[in-house]
Amino acid sequence: MSVVTNTTTIGAIEAPSRRNTELMLLVFAVAIAVFAYANVGLAINGTLPAGMLGYGVGLTLLAGVGHLVVRKFAPYADPLLLPLATLLNGIGLALIWRLDQSPRLKERDNFAAVASKQLMWTAVGVALFVAVLMLLKDHRILQRYTYISMVVSLVLLILPVFFPPVYGARIWVTIPGVGSLQPGEFAKIIIAIFFSGYLMVKRDALALASRRVMGLYLPRGRDLGPILVIWALSILILVFETDLGTSLLFFGLFVVMLYVATERTSWIVFGLLMSAVGAVSVASFEPHVQQRVQAWLDPFSKTTLAQTEQIAQSLMAFGSGGTLGTGLGQGNSDLIGFAANSDFILATVGEELGLAGMMAILLMYGLIVERGVRTALAARDPFGKLLAIGLSSALAIQVFVVAGGVMGLIPLTGMTMPFIAQGGSSVVANWALIAILIRISDTARRPAPAPAPSPDAEMTQVVRP
Amino acid sequence: MNKPLRRIALFCGFLVLALLLRDNWIQYVKADDLNGKSLNLRTRIERYAHERGNIIVDGNPVTGSAVSDSTYFKYKRTWKDGAMWAPVTGYASQNYDANQLEKINDDILTGNSDSLFFDRTLSMFTGEKKKGGNVVTTLNADAQKAAFDGLKDKKGAVAALDPKTGKILALASSPSYDPSSFAGNTKTDEKNYQVLLKDKDKPMLNRALRETYPPGSTFKVVTAAAALENGLYNSIDEPTRSPNPFKLPQSSKPLENEGTIPCTNATLKVALQWSCNTVFGKISDDLGNAKMIEEADKFGFNKEIFTPVRADASVYPKDIPPQNAMAGIGQASNRATPLQMAMVASAVANDGKLMKPYMVDQLQAPNLDSISKTEPKELSRPLSAANAQNLQKMMENVVAVGTGTKAQIPGVTVGGKTGTAQHGLNNSEKPYAWFISYAKTDSGSPVAVAVVVEDGSANRDDISGGGLAAPIAKAVMQAVLNSK
Numbered sequence: 001m002s003v004v005t006n007t008t009t010i011g012a013i014e015a016p017s018r019r020n021t022e023l024m025l026l027v028f029a030v031a032i033a034v035f036a037y038a039n040v041g042l043a044i045n046g047t048l049p050a051g052m053l054g055y056g057v058g059l060t061l062l063a064g065v066g067h068l069v070v071r072k073f074a075p076y077a078d079p080l081l082l083p084l085a086t087l088l089n090g091i092g093l094a095l096i097w098r099l100d101q102s103p104r105l106k107e108r109d110n111f112a113a114v115a116s117k118q119l120m121w122t123a124v125g126v127a128l129f130v131a132v133l134m135l136l137k138d139h140r141i142l143q144r145y146t147y148i149s150m151v152v153s154l155v156l157l158i159l160p161v162f163f164p165p166v167y168g169a170r171i172w173v174t175i176p177g178v179g180s181l182q183p184g185e186f187a188k189i190i191i192a193i194f195f196s197g198y199l200m201v202k203r204d205a206l207a208l209a210s211r212r213v214m215g216l217y218l219p220r221g222r223d224l225g226p227i228l229v230i231w232a233l234s235i236l237i238l239v240f241e242t243d244l245g246t247s248l249l250f251f252g253l254f255v256v257m258l259y260v261a262t263e264r265t266s267w268i269v270f271g272l273l274m275s276a277v278g279a280v281s282v283a284s285f286e287p288h289v290q291q292r293v294q295a296w297l298d299p300f301s302k303t304t305l306a307q308t309e310q311i312a313q314s315l316m317a318f319g320s321g322g323t324l325g326t327g328l329g330q331g332n333s334d335l336i337g338f339a340a341n342s343d344f345i346l347a348t349v350g351e352e353l354g355l356a357g358m359m360a361i362l363l364m365y366g367l368i369v370e371r372g373v374r375t376a377l378a379a380r381d382p383f384g385k386l387l388a389i390g391l392s393s394a395l396a397i398q399v400f401v402v403a404g405g406v407m408g409l410i411p412l413t414g415m416t417m418p419f420i421a422q423g424g425s426s427v428v429a430n431w432a433l434i435a436i437l438i439r440i441s442d443t444a445r446r447p448a449p450a451p452a453p454s455p456d457a458e459m460t461q462v463v464r465p
Numbered sequence: 466m467n468k469p470l471r472r473i474a475l476f477c478g479f480l481v482l483a484l485l486l487r488d489n490w491i492q493y494v495k496a497d498d499l500n501g502k503s504l505n506l507r508t509r510i511e512r513y514a515h516e517r518g519n520i521i522v523d524g525n526p527v528t529g530s531a532v533s534d535s536t537y538f539k540y541k542r543t544w545k546d547g548a549m550w551a552p553v554t555g556y557a558s559q560n561y562d563a564n565q566l567e568k569i570n571d572d573i574l575t576g577n578s579d580s581l582f583f584d585r586t587l588s589m590f591t592g593e594k595k596k597g598g599n600v601v602t603t604l605n606a607d608a609q610k611a612a613f614d615g616l617k618d619k620k621g622a623v624a625a626l627d628p629k630t631g632k633i634l635a636l637a638s639s640p641s642y643d644p645s646s647f648a649g650n651t652k653t654d655e656k657n658y659q660v661l662l663k664d665k666d667k668p669m670l671n672r673a674l675r676e677t678y679p680p681g682s683t684f685k686v687v688t689a690a691a692a693l694e695n696g697l698y699n700s701i702d703e704p705t706r707s708p709n710p711f712k713l714p715q716s717s718k719p720l721e722n723e724g725t726i727p728c729t730n731a732t733l734k735v736a737l738q739w740s741c742n743t744v745f746g747k748i749s750d751d752l753g754n755a756k757m758i759e760e761a762d763k764f765g766f767n768k769e770i771f772t773p774v775r776a777d778a779s780v781y782p783k784d785i786p787p788q789n790a791m792a793g794i795g796q797a798s799n800r801a802t803p804l805q806m807a808m809v810a811s812a813v814a815n816d817g818k819l820m821k822p823y824m825v826d827q828l829q830a831p832n833l834d835s836i837s838k839t840e841p842k843e844l845s846r847p848l849s850a851a852n853a854q855n856l857q858k859m860m861e862n863v864v865a866v867g868t869g870t871k872a873q874i875p876g877v878t879v880g881g882k883t884g885t886a887q888h889g890l891n892n893s894e895k896p897y898a899w900f901i902s903y904a905k906t907d908s909g910s911p912v913a914v915a916v917v918v919e920d921g922s923a924n925r926d927d928i929s930g931g932g933l934a935a936p937i938a939k940a941v942m943q944a945v946l947n948s949k
Contacts, residue, residue, distance in 0.1 A: 316507070319497075350488070355489065358488050362488065373474040407487050408487075
């Protein structure tokens with residue numbers, strides 16, 4: 001904790017680390033999550049849940065370890081990111097446990113109680129969070145791995161094609177007997193690293209070496225190459241993995257980062273045009289995508305209901321929640337059946353916590369994104385800026401795509417709600433994402449080192465007699 | 466790079482704002498619409514989420530609520546003597562919605578009624594379990610049992626009323642169904658329901674309220690009332706100046722009587738005693754279609770009746786003179802529900818005052834406090850007290866010495882009228898046997914009843930109101946008299 005001393009008119013200020021604020025917020029986050037857990041038990045069985053102690057201690061330990069590591073390794077980090085992630089994750093665990101208790105879901109084939117597994121994955125996620133903060137002393141190190149990141153993310157994205165589809169979408173890597181993995185969740189972070197590294201180097205070329213056609217700056221062909229590759233890749237994901245969400249996420253992420261790097265509005269126009277062309281042409285021959293669009297346009301029509309009731313059930317769950325919701329454990333969101341605790345977990349939030357709870361959750365995501373953007377603004381190096389904005393806008397797009405899907409705002413895609421939804425890959429990857437944001441924000445908010453004292457300073461002062 | 470960063474921040478803010486707006490749209494603006502979707506199981510889940518209130522007859526519940534083993538529905542509706550009470554209660558099924566009282570008073574039975582708001586709020590503080598309220602009916606368990614047992618293997622229906630108040634005392638339909646058989650949501654329930662739907666005897670049809678039959682000769686009571694009210698004859702003992710056979714207007718077809726009975730110029734009293742087609746056909750023709758409709762309407766024809774369970778409208782139609790003459794003896798397009806004919810008997814028994822029939826006496830909160838009580842209401846006055854008393858004499862004469870002797874009850878004055886309604890092409894099908902009657906004690910008439918039996922017997926000649934229907938009416942009347 002260095003004291004900034006200047007000879008300017010600004011006095012000495014103790015730069016606040018905000019770690020105590022973070023600790024207070026964490027206490028609240030854990031308390032709210034444990035209270036939600038108790039609430040579910042009281043509503044369903046009339047007693048405090050037996051696992052409450054274990055859950056409470058587990059969550060407290062995870063939050064505590066996270067906090068101590070941040071205090072030690074990223075003392076100037078943004079104080080909101082860790083508590084927000086903890087709160088969302090804790091509420092998610094309570095919701096998953098609540099759906100585990102549903103007798104209607106228990107009746108379904110393939111039912112498995114997953115709350116304890118999710119808690120374990122959360123622990124793995126926090127472990128990764130700790131590892132990132134301890135090992136990654138400076139986010140700029142990641143810059144060295146720009147092209148390795150590209151290769152890794154391409155492999156991660158293409159890998160699921162070689163595995164059998166699960167419920168119509170090839171987004172899983174399944175190893176029998178070991179488990180399954182959703183590589184897209186990790187690819188999201190790694191590709192942001194690649195984009196940041198690549199664009200940092202190429203931004204001037206992309207921004208300046210362009211021809212002006214009809215008021216728009218068009219890039220040179222050789223600069224356009226990698227962009228077309230990404231575009232083609234996201235189209236391919238859509239076609240071969242029938243994964244609307246991931247393809248939307250990658251393309252959106254790329255357009256956003258390209259725009260930030262080059263400051264050229266033409267890239268947004270260009271990006272939107274390309275995504276529109278891609279989406280429309282794929283939708284014209286891909287029945288899976290057509291079905292999704294049809295189900296979105298009219299979720300209650302006969303043809304839609306014959307294929308899937310999910311969106312209709314999800315909308316009805318939201319509707320029955322009303323303003324204040326039925327209360328945890330007292331709704332009927334389990335009528336959604338399949339994927340009630342993963343893709344559709346927000347419907348449970350909507351029904352049981354109501355409009356109020358749903359808006360609170362959405363605003364929590366909004367707050368994470370806001371802290372991410374603020375980190376990007378404060379970051380002093382272009383790589384850090386790009387990476388921070390990339391990660392936070394990836395989160396924003398993912399939240400929009402998932403929440404918009406289950407609320408019928410846009411066609412449904414197969415992605416999971418960060419932190420809340422059941423799914424190991426998702427929770428682990430998102431903890432890593434938060435860790436990187438915290439690392440960048442620590443660097444960004446760290447007070448500038450005191451300027452080297454100038455030996456001439458004293459001498460040149462005007463001494464009044 | 467900060468300018469585009471700020472724009473991206475705005476863009477992310479816009480995404481969140483879009484989600485918030487959409488959330489308000491579906492959870493607030495569209496909530497009622499979504500809750501009302503037929504696909505939405507929540508209404509049904511809520512209906513069985515708490516112990517359902519009961520439908521009560523004579524102080525005892527005829528329904529119950531049992532814990533269901535379904536994961537969707539916590540409770541299941543049960544009935545005591547379901548087949549007997551089905552025409553009153555209707556059904557309440559986890560899979561197939563509900564009807565009649567179970568549907569109409571669903572909000573009371575589930576405890577979700579607005580009028581139970583105070584009870585709900587109170588029990589929130591006392592921690593009492595939520596429970597539904599009760600529906601107390603006007604029915605008489607003994608009369609209902611007599612009616613149901615009387616119909617037994619026959620097809621038909623019985624409706625009995627308290628003429629002074631309009632309370633429905635019995636409402637039986639046969640063949641009936643046990644609503645318990647499809648109250649749940651198992652495969653068996655589904656199968657049972659499908660079997661009932663496909664049964665050609667239509668066991669789920671509430672014949673007492675929802676089936677209209679040609680009323681046959683029982684309608685002659687209405688025609689006689691029309692004659693008296695319109696002053697066609699000065700007395701019930703005045704010769705009616707009617708030929709035998711009576712030639713139908715605008716037609717070469719003569720209207721004849723069943724068998725050789727003394728109908729030429731018979732008095733009203735004698736004509737009703739022997740059930741003369743010629744006399745009542747002529748009266749209907751003399752009065753004309755408009756006046757006949759007017760009188761029939763006063764008895765409740767031509768409009769639906771809500772008890773609160775809906776009863777189909779009985780029909781006395783606008784028609785050409787020959788058909789109008791036939792309608793006057795309860796044939797042609799004349800159609801009546803058993804409830805309607807019970808109303809005819811009750812209006813006569815209650816000295817010309819027709820009371821509105823009703824079957825819900827009161828609605829109770831879960832703590833048995835009365836929420837609302839139905840007060841008897843006069844519907845109309847189809848005939849003056851004097852004319853009503855004359856008509857009573859005629860109907861009592863029918864039971865004393867006419868076609869309805871089988872309804873006699875020792876020590877009690879009984880008035881009635883038989884009917885044998887022809888139907889089918891050229892009257893080819895087995896006729897319907899009708900009997901309407903009332904019993905009278907010193908303190909007025911406690912019961913009026915209508916019985917209809919569809920083609921019960923193999924032998925066509927045996928089917929007559931006097932033979933098949935009158936004993937059932939008698940049993941119902943006795944049950945009411947004994948329970949007083």
